[in-house]
Amino acid sequence: MATGTPRVWLVRAGRHGERASWALDNQVAGGGFKEVDDLTRAATRDAVAGLVRAAFPDAKANLVANYAGQLWALRERITVGDIVVMPMKTSGQIAIGKVVGGYRHLTDPDPERRHVRPVQWLRTDVPRTAIKQDLLYTLGAFLTICEVSRNDGAWRMAQVLESGHDPGSRPALARATLAAADVPQAGDVEADASPAVDVERYARDRITSTLIEHYAGHKLEHLVAAVLRAEGFACTVTKASGDGGVDVFAGRGPFGLDSPRLVVQVKSDANPVGVDVVQKLQGALSSHGADQALLVAWGGLNGNAQALLINQHFRIRVWDADDLIDAVCRNYLRLPDEIRAELPLKQVWVLVEEDAP
Template sequence: MAAATPRVWLVRAGRHGERVSWALDNQVAGGGFREVNDLTKATTRESVGDLVRAGFPEAKANLVANYTGQLWALRERIAVGDIVVLPMKMSGQIAIGRVVGDYQYLSDPDPERRHVRPVQWLRTDVPRTAIKQDLLYTLGAFLTICEVSRNDGAWRMTKVLESGHDPGARPTLGKAAPVAPDVPQAGDVEADASPAVDVERYARDRITSTVIEHYAGHKLEHLVAAVLTAEGFTCTVTKASSDGGVDVFAGRGPFGLDSPRLVVQVKSDANPVGVDVVQKLQGALGSHGADQALLVAWGGINGNARALLINQHFRIRVWDADDLIDAVCRNYLQLPDELRAELPLKQVWVLVEEETP
């Protein structure tokens, strides 16, 4: 008999990801809810609710129910062996770990670092590009803590943990499921307290998905060249079969011969690239007499590659998928008409939704 799929939980580390490094370094998940006291002796959902009401005496009933549901999940519903997913806003990557202990209330001087579960972080560099759009939408819920279950999400996240790739929902389990963010289970949160979705992150993920569909492989080099051209460079895209480790040459001036002269390598794979790619680019930087190098790695770089680049800040820059999308958006009106026809974008204003602690 096949082993049961563990439950998977989204546990954020601050409104702006400010507790991510602390969570990873200390092998924990959680934090926030600074107004709420120790939950160790709160062995029922009702007793957790009492502590939430004491911490938020002016809060409306729906908000109290929402916070109670999240903290009850952290206190009791999350089990040892379950999987925790941590989106990292600063890097655009996702960390995945396994819960290894019960709820703890830490004595950390920072009240934002007290309500936690011990976690063994197993992957800390999964790119968002490795996860399909419907599951990314679930991970875009504003709730600090919620279960990932829609669209076969639990099974898929265990596969991401194993292989680094999202295989998509299994047909018999995920085909009819709606594309919507997960919410805490019935009884944990009032029906009208459903979480808002991070619209900005959702829109960014949709753009990212569309870009890689249209520009995978050698075509991504032409998109990078178009962006650099819009930023004032004269670019030459090399032939795919004989690039010698350089996909785009870029320089200032009418012929692209003036400084700064760049060598650019473009990797469209969803996996983070490693040391070998960085070393090859370092070699190309010297052999071509370039001033600087740009590595466009759609899936980002792994930890070893990042360590190799620590002392290369003024010589080599890395763009992951988010960085490239940023560059596309800020130069969009200067991009060629045919490219804008392939990638039609519109700037809109949206109301900022209130986030949980």
């Protein structure tokens, strides 16, 4: 890690992201490990391990070491000024903040909301599409708490915090062997206790990366139209410029004139779209006499745009990258042969790995 670059820590918000909103609202990171007592007086890693053993008396040594490593990182190794990254499963975006205080054990009635560090959340809407594949793989570990360091991860996340974009590894580090498994370790956890990777999330990120390589810009509009045709709509893709805020017209019936009639706007940029795009789509919805509108925002929406759409649930639907991938997958066998050739997918069954607390 370069001198002056803060350390970066992945701190999850629960198996299903259930603590994310609470963490953002209360300016904290952490939680989980509900069985483990207050760590305030546990001044050494061995003392933390003792609390873990007391909480899990029948646990194997590897599990105790794993949990103790994560909690010791939360208790001591994370320092004020370090960067915290929190993936949010509910929105598909990533929150990034800076640690502003030491370990705290809260008295929250929910035991999943007690082991925390105070954090100032600085970005809460970074799309996964703004982060390159190798770093996304690092963020795909099942551990609740671990350091992000491989592949120049600390410097790159600092750049994401500043600019919203991952520039990739710096040249000197890019020459290193990046093909090796890039699963971060949790504190002092032994090598044989290294965490599994969220295979589903990793596979989805690979699909996302490949899809945008083939369908960036105007071509993404044709993919969206193909998906809507597979779902029973007749579609017309407008010209690449001068479209008046509508990229695709879609409707039922042989000519696409029957309800529901949709106006569709497609934004392939990795940045979250703002209020201006939403307002333009609202205008197109009215001026074209459409029943509903679909906004395909590859990078999602920023906070102001989300607030503007709160009362538009039955008028405007938003698809981010994950939603579009879902639509592609559920219609895959009905998509044109050329699309399936460019985006070859195969359904497989994998064993579900258990998440850390």
